[in-house]
Amino acid sequence: MTKPQHPSPPDAVVVGAGLAGLACALDLVEAGLRVELLEASDGVGGRMRTDRRDGFLLDRGFQVFNTSYPQVKRRLDLRGLRLRPFTPGLIARTPSGRVRVTDPTRRPGDAAQLLPGRVLPGRDLAALAALTARDALLPAKRLRRVPDRTASEALVRAGLSPRAIEDLMRPFLSGVFLEEGLETSARFLHLVWRSMVRGTLCLPAEGIGAVPAQLAARLPEGALRLGSPVAGITDSGVLLADGGERPAAGVVVATDAATAARLLPGLAVPDSRTVTTYYHAADRSPLTEPTLVVDSGLAVLNSCVLTEVVPSYAPPGTALVSTSVLGSGPPGGERTVRARLAELYDTDTSTWETVAAYTVEGALPAMRPPWPLSRTTRFAPGRYVCGDHRATGSVQGALASGSRAAREVLADRAAVRAGRV
Numbered sequence: 001m002t003k004p005q006h007p008s009p010p011d012a013v014v015v016g017a018g019l020a021g022l023a024c025a026l027d028l029v030e031a032g033l034r035v036e037l038l039e040a041s042d043g044v045g046g047r048m049r050t051d052r053r054d055g056f057l058l059d060r061g062f063q064v065f066n067t068s069y070p071q072v073k074r075r076l077d078l079r080g081l082r083l084r085p086f087t088p089g090l091i092a093r094t095p096s097g098r099v100r101v102t103d104p105t106r107r108p109g110d111a112a113q114l115l116p117g118r119v120l121p122g123r124d125l126a127a128l129a130a131l132t133a134r135d136a137l138l139p140a141k142r143l144r145r146v147p148d149r150t151a152s153e154a155l156v157r158a159g160l161s162p163r164a165i166e167d168l169m170r171p172f173l174s175g176v177f178l179e180e181g182l183e184t185s186a187r188f189l190h191l192v193w194r195s196m197v198r199g200t201l202c203l204p205a206e207g208i209g210a211v212p213a214q215l216a217a218r219l220p221e222g223a224l225r226l227g228s229p230v231a232g233i234t235d236s237g238v239l240l241a242d243g244g245e246r247p248a249a250g251v252v253v254a255t256d257a258a259t260a261a262r263l264l265p266g267l268a269v270p271d272s273r274t275v276t277t278y279y280h281a282a283d284r285s286p287l288t289e290p291t292l293v294v295d296s297g298l299a300v301l302n303s304c305v306l307t308e309v310v311p312s313y314a315p316p317g318t319a320l321v322s323t324s325v326l327g328s329g330p331p332g333g334e335r336t337v338r339a340r341l342a343e344l345y346d347t348d349t350s351t352w353e354t355v356a357a358y359t360v361e362g363a364l365p366a367m368r369p370p371w372p373l374s375r376t377t378r379f380a381p382g383r384y385v386c387g388d389h390r391a392t393g394s395v396q397g398a399l400a401s402g403s404r405a406a407r408e409v410l411a412d413r414a415a416v417r418a419g420r421v
């Protein structure tokens, strides 16, 4: 644990060094404030951390990095992350066998697979193309204002047939929303679809935790205090779990939603989704390409061979397979998942070694419509709350909420100084 940067009280204390807390702290520092960022755990990143174990890089729950998020473009040095891309498309295991869908604008050579009738009937292909063009080309502001409904209703309104939804869209989007009813906000669907079409899905060479690590490296020395759980918010600042107090005029709670609700009694937070990711090591890669595999049977959300995306995720000569399932896993646990993987990859998985399993409770907020894409972070005078639960359950949402908290802190300070409050 590093010593506090300033012997005098900071101007603002930020609680939680996930993406939202990091973004908020960095913006406040840039505006000239003395900031302390208090993090309960032994590292930054919150839900975006990577463990190193026995030569493996194990993200705490499979997730992908999207290069087109506005906050990502604004804040991150993408070159420094040494990103490796996924194939722009996916393989779906459907009742009629394995089908491959590739973005024809990026892989024109694969466009023949999309001939009407091969993967989807022509009507569905046209509906999908229209949805994609609309979401990619309309200004984001327009998408943010569409009347909100469920993602499922939006897909039907877009003209997709039940077959296209069941075989492709539901299996894929369940892995994005971490729920299979497609009851998530259509506004979020359109924005995510837009970001996928406009950006590249990829992973950093050092694991997903490299993203918050890059942000944390820009904090002034001593601003970050790890191993400093906050137990309560007081009238003068924060109370640490070790009994210490840290006075500050401004306090920003940037924790997960459940902790935020404990620290700020009366704060309404959404319920959340849980996901479990299993990591298996195999002697041979069951799919020699960096492509996401989805399961229309919904037994698993998605799977991929991580080492085909980033070889450094496993020791040389070993393939690392990541597979996510909803909740805390199916009855039968890892064995059930392994059996389904044998069908998905059409291979014998009995010799695969289980490397790790991570169950992430509170992985994403449940974003049911109508879902406001950004909420004020003001909770009480001098008290703020940010995080993905105040925006959208995504890297973009968490960073944007942190950014909004910093703006609101600064605006309120300016108002107090100007005697407007």
Ligand SMILES: Cc1cc2nc3c(=O)[nH]c(=O)nc-3n(C[C@H](O)[C@H](O)[C@H](O)COP(=O)(O)OP(=O)(O)OC[C@H]3O[C@@H](n4cnc5c(N)ncnc54)[C@H](O)[C@@H]3O)c2cc1C
Residues within 6 Å of the ligand: 015, 016, 017, 018, 019, 020, 021, 038, 039, 040, 041, 044, 045, 046, 047, 048, 060, 061, 062, 063, 064, 065, 066, 228, 229, 230, 231, 254, 255, 256, 259, 275, 360, 362, 363, 364, 386, 387, 388, 389, 392, 393, 394, 395, 396, 397, 398
């Ligand atoms: C498995 C999984 C897959 C995902 N996939 C994607 C994806 O593909 N694309 C995408 O864009 N997003 C994805 N997300 C969502 C994205 O990771 C999150 O939205 C984002 O990381 C949330 O950041 P946050 O700062 O709001 O919260 P958190 O990351 O939860 O950070 C909160 C921080 O507060 C700390 N804290 C908690 N209590 C205290 C306390 N009392 N005192 C001090 N500190 C405290 C925590 O330790 C943590 O560091 C995924 C998330 C998960 C879990």
